[in-house]
Amino acid sequence: MLKILIKNKTIKQENSNTEKLKVKNNSTAIFTIKDFSFSYPLSQLNKKTIRINGQIDIKKGERVLIKGPSGSGKSTLLLALSGIIPYEITGKLGGKILFKGQNIDSIPPENLHRNIGIVFQNPYSQKVTYSVEDELVFYLENLGYSPGEINRRLNKLYKSFNFSAYMHRSTNNLSGGELQKIILSSVLIAEPEVILFDEPTSYLDIKSEISFYKYLKDNLKDQTIIIVDHKLNHNISFIKRIIELDSKGNIIFDGHIKEYKKLFISGKLSREKKSWNIEKFVTLSKSTHEKTLKLELSNLYFSYGGNRGDKPILNNINLTIETGRVVSIFGLNGSGKTTLIKVTSRLIKLKKRKSSGKIRMFEDSGRTIKKREFFDNLGVVFQNPETHFLYLTVGKEITNGRYIENVDKIAKAFNITDSPRQNPFTLSEGQKRRLNLANTFFLSKRIVLMDEPTFGQDENGILNLIKTINILKRTGMGFLIVSHDTKFIKSISDKVYYLKNGKLKELKTIKKAFGENSENN
Secondary structure, eight states, X not given: OOOSOOOOOOOOOSOGGGGGOOOOOOTTEEEEEEEEEEEOOGGGTOOOEEEEEEEEEEETXXXXXEEOOTTSSHHHHHHHHHTHHHHTSXXXXXXXXXXXXXXXXXXXXXXXXXXXEEEOSSGGGTOOOSBHHHHHHHHHHHTTOOHHHHHHHHHHHHHHHOOGGGTTSBGGGSOHHHHHHHHHHHHHTTOOSEEEEESTTTTOOHHXXXXXXXXXXXXXXXXXEEEEOSOOSGGGGTOOEEEEEOTTSOEEEEEEHHHHHHHHHHTOSOOOOOOOOOGGGOOOOXXXXXXXXXXXXXXXXXXXXXXXXXXXXXXXXXXXXXXXXXXXXXXXXXXXXXXHHHHHTTSSOGGGSEEEEEEEEEETTOOBOOHHHHHHHEEEEOSSGGGGOOSSSHHHHHHTTXXXXXXXXXXXXXXXXXXXXXXXXXSOHHHXXXXXXXXXXXXXXXXXXXXXXXXXXXXXHHHHXXXXXXXXXXXXXXXXXXOSOHHHHHHHOSEEEEEETTEEEEESSHHHHTTTTOSOO
């Protein structure tokens, strides 16, 4: 839910034809969506118009899942249903959205935000305070709720999301999964009439995901819930209806989940499959990669200290990543996976913390790679896609600011955008992640560290990512991957480790890796 109260203002739709649209009346619908379209401002150089063709009626109390390819407009639709479009994000708006029979752009925004909560796909883009406790209670305090009522609601959430251990920490010091729990809780605690969730479990481990949907099932009896997600997993126990879109905004399915599962199993749901076609952009010559390169972590110990205590996040880590191989790590939220990526990439210096151990890159001849060459050979895909962005266009982001004649073809090959001049911050989260990957692969790094690389990707995107990693592996690129997506890990890994209590446990066989320690079978 937006935690900033917005002054009432009138928004005029730029499409004059929208008033002529005839909407089939449905008195039981809490939302009616008719031929919705939206174009972001031209100043952002996004030429694409998001469209949802046809009419969708959502009844009060329904539990709906919206699926569709990455970049098909699902997140944009949620922004429009919440009123953020057009009150906060302006552009060319077409079609109609009715909330309880009233045009949503005629309802004062403060009224919308009291009744409609929204959780963004990327939790880093939604936090507004530095303290976990402040983040949780900010909205309720602004509405004047008593401390007793706030504590009652907090206690109910404690049991399901188990965040009491980091209640007094800074939101800047949380893992991605821990932060997502806090953002989810900050909306759930307000108990709005409608909640819109955009990929609500993208950073959660399997235990937290199960707890989240159990909480929804047990506590949200009357609310209307709309979830955007690429996957059908533990949400199956909660949702009742599925709406699936194609890349052009056409509704290819709208019905009960049981019917959807039948069609899915029978293969009767037709889907577009776009290949990234990156082979022609792999410019690494075989001679460049005749020498094996290794990145070795020896007796690595790391503790943040301060209000996070002296308990080691990483405890005697020994690990080797080499070119032509994929090493993967999975574990629960807060287990230290992202910290391991940051320490390994030297973003966190061991000498400045309560830490010890060695990080060394060397050739198979034994020659140690020095500092400048170390960073020339190492690439990092961060957990938060926007952490990468240094430039104001997609083209420059791919090439690190250099001019490349065929950069538009690279952007299309990775299914990012048709316009390399587009501002990267206007992309969907899935497109942002593919932009990160395109940049890292284009720079021809020898060893790449990847933190949740499947974030924001649909099924086709994940298959393309697997294909791309296998191609780059053959050219001599090595990978260290941390992820909650164990199906993905199983598909690409040469070695798998489980991180728990700061220690790595190598799982000798892939079968064992996804047995008792599996988080996402």
